[in-house]
Amino acid sequence: MKGKKLAAFILVFLLAFIPLLACSNDEKASGDGKNGNKIELEFWTINLKKNFNDYIQGMISDYEKANPNVKIKWVDVPGADASKKFLTSLQSKKVPDVVNLASSDISMIQQYNVLSPINKLVSKDELNAYIPGLIDSLTFQDELQGLPWYYGGPPIGTINTEIYKKAGLDADNPPKTWEESLKNGKLIHEKLPKVYGSNDLPGIEVFVSQGLPILNDDHTKAVFNSDEHVKFVQMFVDGYKNGAIAPGAVTKDDRQLQQTYENKQQAQAGQSVAAALLNLEKNAPNEITKIKVTKPVTGGDGTIAVKAIQTFVVPKKSEHPKEAAKFALFVTNAKNQLDFAKIVPIFPSTTETLEDPFFKESKGKTIHDEARKIMVETAPHLKVNILGIKDEEKLRDYYTEQIRAAMMGELSAKEALDKSVDYWNQALKNQK
Amino acid sequence: MAVHQVETNIHQKVKVSIKQKKKKKFNYVPYVFLLPAIVLLLVFEYLPTINAFYYSFTEYHILSPAEWTGLQNYKMMMEDEKFWIALGNSMKYFVITVPMLITLPLFLAILVNRTIKGITLFRVIYYLPVVTAMVAVAIVWKYLYHPTGLINAALHGMGWDHANINWLLNKKTALPAVSMLEAWKAAGFYMLIYLAGLQTVSKELIEAAKIDGASKVRILWHVYLPQLRPVFAVTVVMATLGTVQMFTSIYVMTGGGPLDSTMSLPLYIYQKAFVEFDMGYATAMGMVLWLILMVLTIINYKLSRGGQSIQ
Numbered sequence: 027m028k029g030k031k032l033a034a035f036i037l038v039f040l041l042a043f044i045p046l047l048a049c050s051n052d053e054k055a056s057g058d059g060k061n062g063n064k065i066e067l068e069f070w071t072i073n074l075k076k077n078f079n080d081y082i083q084g085m086i087s088d089y090e091k092a093n094p095n096v097k098i099k100w101v102d103v104p105g106a107d108a109s110k111k112f113l114t115s116l117q118s119k120k121v122p123d124v125v126n127l128a129s130s131d132i133s134m135i136q137q138y139n140v141l142s143p144i145n146k147l148v149s150k151d152e153l154n155a156y157i158p159g160l161i162d163s164l165t166f167q168d169e170l171q172g173l174p175w176y177y178g179g180p181p182i183g184t185i186n187t188e189i190y191k192k193a194g195l196d197a198d199n200p201p202k203t204w205e206e207s208l209k210n211g212k213l214i215h216e217k218l219p220k221v222y223g224s225n226d227l228p229g230i231e232v233f234v235s236q237g238l239p240i241l242n243d244d245h246t247k248a249v250f251n252s253d254e255h256v257k258f259v260q261m262f263v264d265g266y267k268n269g270a271i272a273p274g275a276v277t278k279d280d281r282q283l284q285q286t287y288e289n290k291q292q293a294q295a296g297q298s299v300a301a302a303l304l305n306l307e308k309n310a311p312n313e314i315t316k317i318k319v320t321k322p323v324t325g326g327d328g329t330i331a332v333k334a335i336q337t338f339v340v341p342k343k344s345e346h347p348k349e350a351a352k353f354a355l356f357v358t359n360a361k362n363q364l365d366f367a368k369i370v371p372i373f374p375s376t377t378e379t380l381e382d383p384f385f386k387e388s389k390g391k392t393i394h395d396e397a398r399k400i401m402v403e404t405a406p407h408l409k410v411n412i413l414g415i416k417d418e419e420k421l422r423d424y425y426t427e428q429i430r431a432a433m434m435g436e437l438s439a440k441e442a443l444d445k446s447v448d449y450w451n452q453a454l455k456n457q458k
Numbered sequence: 459m460a461v462h463q464v465e466t467n468i469h470q471k472v473k474v475s476i477k478q479k480k481k482k483k484f485n486y487v488p489y490v491f492l493l494p495a496i497v498l499l500l501v502f503e504y505l506p507t508i509n510a511f512y513y514s515f516t517e518y519h520i521l522s523p524a525e526w527t528g529l530q531n532y533k534m535m536m537e538d539e540k541f542w543i544a545l546g547n548s549m550k551y552f553v554i555t556v557p558m559l560i561t562l563p564l565f566l567a568i569l570v571n572r573t574i575k576g577i578t579l580f581r582v583i584y585y586l587p588v589v590t591a592m593v594a595v596a597i598v599w600k601y602l603y604h605p606t607g608l609i610n611a612a613l614h615g616m617g618w619d620h621a622n623i624n625w626l627l628n629k630k631t632a633l634p635a636v637s638m639l640e641a642w643k644a645a646g647f648y649m650l651i652y653l654a655g656l657q658t659v660s661k662e663l664i665e666a667a668k669i670d671g672a673s674k675v676r677i678l679w680h681v682y683l684p685q686l687r688p689v690f691a692v693t694v695v696m697a698t699l700g701t702v703q704m705f706t707s708i709y710v711m712t713g714g715g716p717l718d719s720t721m722s723l724p725l726y727i728y729q730k731a732f733v734e735f736d737m738g739y740a741t742a743m744g745m746v747l748w749l750i751l752m753v754l755t756i757i758n759y760k761l762s763r764g765g766q767s768i769q
Contacts (some may be wrong), residue, residue, distance in 0.1 A: 030642070035490065110732050111522050134735075138521035219748065220606075233741075278713035284604060403601050416641040420734055431717050434629075 048425045063447035064097045067353055068122040070112070070294075072336070081369060089139035089356050096349060109135070120341040129164060129410070130334040132313075133418040143169035147351035155194025155360065155376050156202050163410040164337060172337030173354045176366060178299035179373025180299050180330050180404035182397050183320035185294040186287060186313075192218045193293070200294075200320035204236070204258075207296045207323045208265040214293045222272035222285050226296040227433070228262045230425055231411050234331035235297075235324045241454075243416060248424075248450035251394055251443035259432060259439040266433040276430040287313050296323030297330075301369040301399040307393075322404060330404055331411040335375065371397055373405075380405070417453055424436040424449050467674050514742035523682075531742035541743065543718050543752075544726035549639070551701045551722060552634055552754075556639040559648055559697040560690070566645060567652030568678070587648035592643065596710035599639045602627065603711075626712055629719040636707050636720055643707075644700065648693050653690030656682065691762035698754050702747070723747050 045423040087097045101122065103111050109131040115121050135141065145153065145165075145213070150299070153161060153170070187197040193214040201207035204226075211223015212416055226232075233240055233250055240250050265271040272292060275285025285291035288310040295302075300319075307314045324330055338354040340347050356362065363374035364382050371394045375382060385402050399426060425446045432442035514531055518524035535541050551726055587595060602608050603625035613621030615656035625635045651751045667677050707725040708714060714729070723743065731740035 038490050038493055042497040113735060116521060135521075138519070141519055165513075271628060276627060276716060278715035283601070284624075417734075427717065430715070434627075434716060436629075436717055 027443065032147045037299060049121055063095075063348055065095055066097045066099055067124060067346060067350055068099045068120075069353065070108075070122045070125040070160070072103060072108045072126050072128075073105040073395075074126075078366075078369065085357060085362055087163045091354060096353070097377040104450050116341060116343060119343075122340045123340065123344040123346060124354050125339050125341065126175065127172065127337055128334045129172065129174075129337055129403055129412055130419055132337060132339065133163065133412055133414065135339075136166050136171050137416055140342055141171050142344065142347045142351070143171070144173050144340065144351055144354075145170040147340065148173075148355060152355055155378060156358075157375055157380075158273065159408070160335060160375050160410060161234055163335075163412045166313055166414055170234075173351070173358055174340045174375035175338055175358050175362060176372040177332060177338040177410075178301055179371075179401040180332065180408050181297035182297055182400050182404075183294070183296055183299050183319060184287075184303075185318050186290075186292065186316050187318050188216065188316045189214060189290075189293040195320055200318070200322055200364060201296070201323065202298065202321070204232075204261065206321055208261060208270040211265060211270030212268045213291065221267075221291055221293055222355050223265065223270035224292060224294045224296055225272050225280075225283050226262070226273070226286065227275055227426070228259050229333075229429075230422055231333050232297070233258075233329040234409060234411050235329050237325050237329065238343050240411075241413060241415075245251060246454055248447045248454065251313065251447040254438045255443055259429065259443060262429075262433075263432050263439050267435075272435070276433050278430075295374060298322075300394070300401060303393055303397060309312035314393065317327050317393065319393060319400055321400055324407075328371065328404075328407045329409060331409045333411060334383065335410060367398075369398055371401075415454065421450050421453055460543055466647075471760055510741040510744055513738055514745045516738045518738040520737055521735075523635040524738065527738070531734075531739045534739060535742060535746065540718060540726060541719070541723075544721045544723045545746075546722055547633060547719070548704070548747075551637055551704050552694055552698065554634060554637040555640050555695070555701040555704075556697045559644055559701070560693055563645045563648035563687070563693070564652050564686075567656055568648065571656045572735040577587045582652075583650055587643045587713070588646040590643075592706040593710055595643055596707045597640065600711055603635055605662065613686050628715050629716055632716060636704075636711055637701075639707055639711070640701065640704060644697070648697070649688055651693055654688045659685045687762060691759060694758045694762060695755050698758055699751060702754065 069086070071082060071285060082100060088098055090096060090098060108127060112122070112125055112127065112131075113135070124439040125209055129293035132141070146169075156174055161170060164170055164172050183200060185197055185200055189310075190197040190210075193210075194217065195210055195213065201210050207226070208223065215222055223296075228241060228249075233255065238250065238252075238255055238258065241247065242249050254294060262271060266275070272283070272285035277283055287306055290313065301317075303314065303317070322330055338358065340350045340354065344350050358375060360374070360382075364379045364384060367374055368384060378403065379385070383439065385398065412418070428437065428442040428446045431437040432439050434449065437445065513524055515526060515528055516524035517527050517530070537664045566584055570577055570584065595743070604610075605622060609625065610621050610623060613623075623631060641665045663681050664677060668732050670749050672680065704722050705728065708720050708722055708725050709728075712720040712723050724747065727740050727743045727747065730736045730743065
């Protein structure tokens with residue numbers, strides 16, 4: 027009887043406390059790479075396992091063969107959760123060693139001083155392999171926060187040739203400026219009421235390509251509410267009213283637009299990422315045949331700005347920062363990026379990759395080759411628009427929300443820009 | 459006399475033995491069996507709540523240590539326009555959705571309470587949305603609400619040629635549209651609760667009312683509804699808690715837009731906590747949400763007289 031009671035007690039206690047064991051920290055340290063102890067590097071990517079498992083796994087195997095003392099543990103995290111998961115992991119004792127983050131996340135995370143400066147982990151010569159503009163955009167107070175990897179590349183323009191033809195427009199003469207693009211969009215909607223021009227909004231990057239400043243020279247004040255800025259935004263507001271811009275363009279999640287090429291309600295895109303063609307090819311194989319890739323719509327001098335690139339960061343808490351940086355260098359080297367670019371239309375961050383005949387002598391067989399050719403042509407005019415200010419993402423979101431309000435007629439273009447500038451200036455004042 | 463003596467003796471003996479037992483043994487067995495649940499609740503519910511209460515008085519951004527700022531977060535909340543918009547929207551969801559969740563499922567329950575052929579199938583059909591994932595349902599409803607979606611097509615079919623409503627991108631229609639989805643999805647669940655309640659209603663009372671010549675409406679009003687009072691107490695409290703905490707449908711369908719017109723307080727808390735990582739401020743808003751839910755629950759409970767049925 028006593029034995030039974032004791033057993034019952036033990037069982038109850040186990041039931042109560044076993045679930046809590048899961049809450050403990052996994053403090054199992056990896057080896058030091060000496061005496062046969064393998065160093066384990068935890069390597070995070072964003073949403074790549076599904077489509078690029080063989081490519082990533084192949085790279086890992088090559089690296090492990092060349093570095094027998096290193097074992098790579100690959101973890102692929104969903105896109106929307108990457109920065110959240112990373113920040114949460116930093117709270118624990120076991121942190122990932124090499125983490126793929128978008129540069130927009132770096133601008134948010136760098137204020138917490140949790141990332142190892144890459145320029146202290148690798149040599150200057152090794153960094154010379156990368157496009158200098160990209161290294162500069164990721165450097166904050168002389169510390170390189172991340173190693174540039176791939177990005178969508180310069181945006182491309184696209185038009186639906188069938189819709190252009192139906193509207194009486196010449197698809198071989200695509201719009202070059204926003205004025206032309208919005209004019210075409212208006213005409214298309216007038217002739218084909220169920221079709222709209224595009225989903226283009228005047229995002230903050232569009233100001234850069236228009237040659238309009240965002241901040242003053244010493245980054246202490248926002249200046250995007252001048253008469254020129256207002257006039258430029260007003261052009262889009264008018265476009266939203268006359269159908270040059272689709273009604274669904276103001277949707278908060280730009281991955282869930284209402285009027286698209288897929289549902290035949292979109293005629294053109296002034297600036298789009300080349301990777302969007304892959305989705306279109308998958309979702310609407312009949313529609314992609316009607317799409318023509320063009321140079322992106324831009325301002326007078328042809329400057330193009332992109333918002334973010336993919337990077338690799340090494341957390342300060344990593345047990346093996348040097349080895350982690352070495353592996354990040356390997357993943358982002360010219361050869362590996364060229365291999366990656368061959369399976370997906372991405373743009374590499376290394377200059378040597380761009381010199382390869384694959385980029386230089388693109389024959390333009392498929393729509394993706396065509397896109398790549400245009401991206402290479404546009405590359406010299408490219409800027410990565412990282413402002414390097416605290417809460418940058420929050421400020422950008424606030425700006426976009428005011429633009430949406432202007433498009434929907436809740437605010438005038440001037441009120442929307444004034445409101446954004448006030449909000450930005452308040453935030454910039456607190457950063458001093 | 460003798461019998462009385464014996465009875466008293468027995469009574470005293472029993473009393474003494476109970477006292478002795480009480481002194482001798484404290485019955486810990488029930489507490490031991492409660493322990494697993496208590497430990498889990500304590501670790502995953504109460505400790506985080508107490509922690510959150512503390513963090514609501516701090517500036518805390520996850521990576522840097524929390525700094526005590528006193529009532530700063532609460533003061534900021536009073537001046538935060540977006541907080542008031544989100545709170546107002548949560549109240550709008552409450553006002554629109556709760557009446558729907560209290561009345562519509564009741565009628566559904568009355569319908570499926572009939573003993574007709576194939577009634578189980580109807581019960582299953584009405585209940586099906588409850589067991590379907592909200593994310594999947596919300597995506598499907600997004601297509602229904604599309605300007606060229608089924609709802610506008612149906613309106614066109616009914617002769618309203620100008621029906622070109624962009625349900626989820628119009629400030630006036632987005633919030634009611636999301637509320638409709640919530641009510642539709644949860645209706646089956648509340649129907650089941652009402653159905654269980656309807657089946658406990660005393661048949662004698664219904665018979666008596668019929669003999670007295672009461673009409674169906676009067677039977678519903680004077681017999682069914684008073685007896686369902688405990689069920690109403692449950693549904694009102696649950697519907698209130700559910701609607702004020704609405705999150706998934708809004709997150710998937712509108713992301714809080716257009717122009718914050720569907721932003722609920724839980725979604726705003728999520729954005730502050732997991733997009734901007736302002737945990738201190740988010741927990742302070744969480745505390746306010748908790749307080750609001752407590753007050754609403756108490757009011758509901760009092761109004762339904764503690765769920766006591768009228769016999």
